[in-house]
Amino acid sequence: MRDFRDAKVMAQTLRESLTTKSITISHSHSLELVSRMFGVADWNTLSALIKSGDGAKLTPPPVIHPDIQRRPALPLRDFVPFPGGTQSLFVGRAKTVNALNDAFARQSDVVIVLQRQHAVDEPSLADLQEIGLRADLIELTPLPDGTLKVQVRIGRRVMIRAFSSDTSAFEAEVSDISEDRAADAPDLILRAVTRFERYAAIRNIRMPEGWPPFGEGRHPGRVADMIAALVLLPLAHKYELLAVLDPVKRLELVEALLDVTTRPVSSALQATRQRAIAHARDRQHRHATLEHLLLALIDDDSAAAVMRSCRASLKQLRTKTEAFVDTELAHLATEDGDIAQPTDAFRRVNDRAALAAQEVGYPLITGANTLLALFPETRSPAARLLAEHGVTMVRAAKAVADGVGKEEA
Structure with missing residues (x-):
């Protein structure tokens, strides 16, 4: 049986077979067609795989079944579930409540559709994402305010073909998507x-x-x-x-x-990290701690903006932090030349900052992300110093979510 390494031979066979039927295609066109047979976007990609000999990355394309099924629909505005999980969802729109009641009465599953915009109350097909999900209903609980709590088991992906809000309940027409033939990796x-x-x-x-x-x-x-x-x-x-x-x-x-190592770091944050190391090195401290980092963040424009949004006095915070570093960390002083090595907590904060930037959609890791990443280190005096000056995780997180301290790439 031929595999992807025989692509050129298959392309030639395809051209010859079509020629006998008075259909002429170019050699390049035949290569593109064969590439698609292997689930690869184009010939250049398949050619690269042939040269590398790596067939493990060739995945049969998912199957979108032609059959169309009509199901009660549950539009979601602020949540994206994934297959395999069990979720509790809270719904309040009358047409969604009616769709769930219909599904339970008919012992039917439902289709979860995802809205593009949160503010739309009566979505049409154009307001929905193309891919949705089937879900089995587990439990339906009416709440005192008239809304419902529904527990669902998320099933396979579906292609949304049509959506109706004209009746008393939301309904969708969908085609199942099968991924059962995925390559081993x-x-x-x-x-x-x-x-x-x-x-x-x-x-x-x-x-x-x-x-x-x-x-x-x-x-x-x-x-x-x-x-x-x-x-x-x-x-x-x-x-x-x-x-x-x-x-x-x-x-x-x-x-x-x-992979947190791939996130780009702003030039200002790079300078801040170097400044934190310098604070430790100038004092001949064996380690660069989170308190050295906090001292450097006070002079970081991005982090400082978040602190000011929390109504902190940067002057007072700097004075307190410097006093702590000079007195409480004096035992870190050494003369053996091995100085200013970042602590494990320092490295964790850097990794957490990269994730924090990704989670809020920041193009660059900034001092604001680093400040927010410091709070989970609850045993750190740096977190206590921040709290004493009104900089809490809740306030800082709200500021970052509002775009305070964001830097463009």
């Missing part, structure tokens, strides 16, 4: 799992049931969905992951998101 799965475990440790995320996702049934798409459901990202970025139908490509994107 054990090395990619291992890298993604390892990076997620580091991410989860930094963000204090509890591992999902059934972790790690190894064994005979491992599937790159399911691993990607399991991780994507737990990674904090802007909604638009979450949907981008949901809409990637190639399971291997989706896991590659998830793995890239978890």
Whole structure:
């Protein structure tokens, strides 16, 4: 049986077969057609795979089934679920409540559709994302205010074909999408799992049931969905992951998101980190701590903007922090020449800052992200010094979410 390495021979055979039927295509066109047969976007990509001999990255394309099914629909405005999870959702729109009641009465599953804009109350097809999800209803609980709490089990992706809000309940017409033929990618799965475990440790995320996702049934798409459901990202970025139908490509994107070393750092933050090391080096301290970092952040325009938004006096904070560094950290002084090595907490804050920038959609890691990343280090005197001057995690997070301290790439 031929595989992707026989692509050129297959292209020639295709041209010859079509010629006998009085259909003429160019050689390049035949190569493009064969590439698509292997689920590859174009001949250049397939050619690169042939040269590398790497067939593991060739994934059969997902199957979008032609059958169209009509189901009660549940529009979501501020949440992107992923297949395999169980979610509790709260709904209040009358047409959504009616759709859920209809589904329970008919013992039907529902279709979760994702709105492009939060403010739209009566969405049309144009207001919805192209990819949605099937969901099985587990439990429906009426709430005192007339809304519903519904627990659902998220199933497979679907293509949204039509959507109706003309009746008393939302309904959607969908086609199922099958990913069952995904290529095996054990090395990619291992890298993604390892990076997620580091991410989860930094963000204090509890591992999902059934972790790690190894064994005979491992599937790159399911691993990607399991991780994507737990990674904090802007909604638009979450949907981008949901809409990637190639399971291997989706896991590659998830793995890239978890790689904190690839996030660009603003030049101002680079100078701030160097200044923190200098604060430790000038005092001949063995380690550069979070208190050295805080002292440097006070002079970082991005971080300072967040502190000022919390109504902190930077002058008083600087005085207190300098006093702490000079007195309470005096025991770190050494004469052996091995000085100013960042502590583990210092490195954790840098990693957490990269994730914080990604989560709020900042193009660059800034001092504001670094300041916010400092608060989970609850045993650090730096966090206490900030709190004493009115800079709390809640206030700082609100400022960052509002764009305070953001720098353009």
